[in-house]
Amino acid sequence: MAIAKLKLFRINANVTDLDDVLEKFVNLHCVHPIKSSEFIDRVHGLTSFVSSNPCNIIYKELQDIEVENNLTIPEQSVDEADETFDKMREYIYSTHERLKKLTQHKKDSEILIKKYKDALVQVKNIENLDISLDDVFSCEYISARVGRLPIDSVEKLKFYRNKPFIFKSFHEEKNYAWCMYLVTNKFEREIDNIFSSLFFERIHIPDFVHGTPESAQSTLAMEIEVAENSLEITEQEIKKIFHENLTHLSHVKGELKLLSKVYDARKYVVGLGDIVSITGYVTSKDVKKLKKQYEEMKTVEIEIMPADSDKRITPPTKLKNNWFTKPFVSFMQMYGLPGYFSIDPTPILAITYSILFGMMFGDLGQGLVLALLGFLIYRKKKIQLAAIAMRIGLVSAFFGLLYGSFFGNETFLTPIFTNWLGFAKKPIEIMDPAFTMTLLLGTVLLGSFLIVTSIVINMRISIKKRDYAEFFFSHNGLAGLLFYLFVVAGIGLNLLNGTQIMIPVTILLFIVLPLLLILFKQPLNRRIHGEKMFPDKIGGFFVEGFFELFEVVLSYVTNTMSFLRVGGFMLSHAGMMLVVYTLVDMSSSIVVQSVILVIGNLFVMGLEGLIVGIQVLRLEFYEMFSRYFEGDGIPFEAFE
Numbered sequence: 001m002a003i004a005k006l007k008l009f010r011i012n013a014n015v016t017d018l019d020d021v022l023e024k025f026v027n028l029h030c031v032h033p034i035k036s037s038e039f040i041d042r043v044h045g046l047t048s049f050v051s052s053n054p055c056n057i058i059y060k061e062l063q064d065i066e067v068e069n070n071l072t073i074p075e076q077s078v079d080e081a082d083e084t085f086d087k088m089r090e091y092i093y094s095t096h097e098r099l100k101k102l103t104q105h106k107k108d109s110e111i112l113i114k115k116y117k118d119a120l121v122q123v124k125n126i127e128n129l130d131i132s133l134d135d136v137f138s139c140e141y142i143s144a145r146v147g148r149l150p151i152d153s154v155e156k157l158k159f160y161r162n163k164p165f166i167f168k169s170f171h172e173e174k175n176y177a178w179c180m181y182l183v184t185n186k187f188e189r190e191i192d193n194i195f196s197s198l199f200f201e202r203i204h205i206p207d208f209v210h211g212t213p214e215s216a217q218s219t220l221a222m223e224i225e226v227a228e229n230s231l232e233i234t235e236q237e238i239k240k241i242f243h244e245n246l247t248h249l250s251h252v253k254g255e256l257k258l259l260s261k262v263y264d265a266r267k268y269v270v271g272l273g274d275i276v277s278i279t280g281y282v283t284s285k286d287v288k289k290l291k292k293q294y295e296e297m298k299t300v301e302i303e304i305m306p307a308d309s310d311k312r313i314t315p316p317t318k319l320k321n322n323w324f325t326k327p328f329v330s331f332m333q334m335y336g337l338p339g340y341f342s343i344d345p346t347p348i349l350a351i352t353y354s355i356l357f358g359m360m361f362g363d364l365g366q367g368l369v370l371a372l373l374g375f376l377i378y379r380k381k382k383i384q385l386a387a388i389a390m391r392i393g394l395v396s397a398f399f400g401l402l403y404g405s406f407f408g409n410e411t412f413l414t415p416i417f418t419n420w421l422g423f424a425k426k427p428i429e430i431m432d433p434a435f436t437m438t439l440l441l442g443t444v445l446l447g448s449f450l451i452v453t454s455i456v457i458n459m460r461i462s463i464k465k466r467d468y469a470e471f472f473f474s475h476n477g478l479a480g481l482l483f484y485l486f487v488v489a490g491i492g493l494n495l496l497n498g499t500q501i502m503i504p505v506t507i508l509l510f511i512v513l514p515l516l517l518i519l520f521k522q523p524l525n526r527r528i529h530g531e532k533m534f535p536d537k538i539g540g541f542f543v544e545g546f547f548e549l550f551e552v553v554l555s556y557v558t559n560t561m562s563f564l565r566v567g568g569f570m571l572s573h574a575g576m577m578l579v580v581y582t583l584v585d586m587s588s589s590i591v592v593q594s595v596i597l598v599i600g601n602l603f604v605m606g607l608e609g610l611i612v613g614i615q616v617l618r619l620e621f622y623e624m625f626s627r628y629f630e631g632d633g634i635p636f637e638a639f640e
Contacts, residue, residue: 003338007287011279014275014299019262023262028290029639033268068100073250095241095249122146123213125180126180166181168181281315326387327388331353331388354395362405362573365406366601366604370390371394403430439567455477518549519545
């Protein structure tokens with residue numbers, strides 16, 4: 001439940017071994033490499049090895065083979081390439097050429113078969129004509145057209161009934177009507193345009209078809225059979241080529257992927273003379289894996305250094321979280337990613353979010369239903385929000401047990417405490433009017449504790465970053481902590497027993513002095529770094545500082561009062577369920593009561609669950625995260 005400890009590594013080798021180094025490097029999936037541009041732009045004399053990837057053209061040719069033949073060539077995993085680019089290029093190109101010829105022949109055969117089959121249908125449509133087809137299609141004054149017309153276009157022909165043509169529909173098939181129309185040569189162009197606008201698909205009877213329709217059918221059937229045999233032979237030849245070359249093609253595909261990754265990895269290589277180097281980050285536990293990868297290459301030197309050794313680059317952040325906190329990373333990443341030298345707030349977020357949600361949504365029955373739904377959805381869809389629902393549902397069920405609330409019934413669980421455990425009543429009586437003020441004050445006290453915790457976390461981060469001005473003078477540092485604790489303690493003691501700790505001396509030490517330190521944070525920070533305290537006009541500083549200080553004080557008040565919503569939603573949840581049970585009592589039918597109870601519980605679960613989830617997220621971001629979380633981290637991206 002923290003940020004993984006990283007080490008800065010540098011792989012040094014001779015430029016002649018670069019390809020061998022990269023072939024091993026691309027198989028490391030535990031390193032975060034740094035691009036060479038991070039160094040070349042800052043150090044004179046360094047060279048980059050970035051170049052165009054020659055694998056792309058060959059790989060594109062291989063993809064064309066897959067697309068053209070509607071198949072996927074399996075990829076064979078390889079650790080090192082054993083073929084040259086020229087050899088692979090020649091092999092892929094020659095294989096593709098052979099396949100292209102056969103594929104084109106296959107397409108031509110399929111087009112021809114379709115053409116012959118369409119012609120056969122039309123010939124069958126006019127088979128009752130005892131006349132030669134040559135006579136039909138070679139009339140001197142009349143032109144005949146056969147083909148298909150969309151059915152909806154057939155209806156539109158009635159708008160052209162005054163035009164000089166004869167139309168005959170033979171039969172309808174799906175969305176088309178097989179038909180024929182006759183027109184005189186004088187009006188041929190006009191009528192052809194009309195039918196073309198109606199999406200008429202003309203079918204040409206092949207020139208080799210002669211004689212009566214009956215003899216033409218025999219001729220077409222024979223030609224179709226010849227074309228289908230030719231198509232089958234072509235398909236067998238394509239299958240034979242794939243069968244003979246599939247293993248080799250798979251191997252080449254694997255090699256191309258490996259070599260493509262090798263060339264892409266060149267963007268991480270920095271050269272200085274005959275020496276090349278790759279710099280990056282690796283987790284402490286994966287250092288051995290990195291060294292083992294190159295233990296056989298005696299000429300390769302691997303340097304392992306602390307993560308902050310090179311000030312030119314910023315270490316990335318890799319989070320480590322357990323099963324409970326891991327789903328909450330999605331919430332944390334909505335606000336950013338912590339820097340490497342910060343802390344991982346996910347465990348804090350997971351615990352506080354679950355507790356606050358459970359307090360506001362506390363109900364044993366509804367909490368268990370929410371947890372069950374989250375479990376089922378996560379098991380099927382692997383949605384992180386469902387995993388969060390499973391956790392907060394269980395916490396809600398726990399608080400519901402303390403409240404004695406079971407699907408909104410505030411008395412159902414009371415016997416557990418009074419009869420079994422020997423209590424006088426439930427631990428927490430949400431609906432007791434005498435408990436309301438205690439509840440609201442308790443949530444304010446809880447909010448104060450969480451705000452103090454956030455300030456302490458920020459102080460710890462400041463020490464880790466060696467930002468002493470932030471630690472001592474910030475409103476989220478020691479000055480702010482003293483001020484806030486004193487004010488909260490003063491108000492609390494006064495309300496409890498009338499103790500007055502706010503006397504002139506304490507006000508001076510714990511209110512005035514901390515506020516002055518907060519006001520002068522930036523000048524003091526500049527003074528620590530040896531700079532001038534007031535580089536600009538001092539009057540402008542005081543005017544701006546006064547309003548900023550006023551905003552800081554106001555934020556303490558608003559942030560603390562914001563936690564009143566926790567108590568408010570605890571009461572509203574019980575109140576909404578009270579309305580449901582009031583509606584149940586108004587009905588005398590058991591069936592109607594059951595329906596109202598189920599729908600009411602579902603409505604409250606859906607509405608309040610959504611609202612409470614959003615409100616808790618708001619508390620996390622504005623009242624806590626904003627005090628210590630910057631979200632400026634760089635994600636650890638393992639090389640793939």
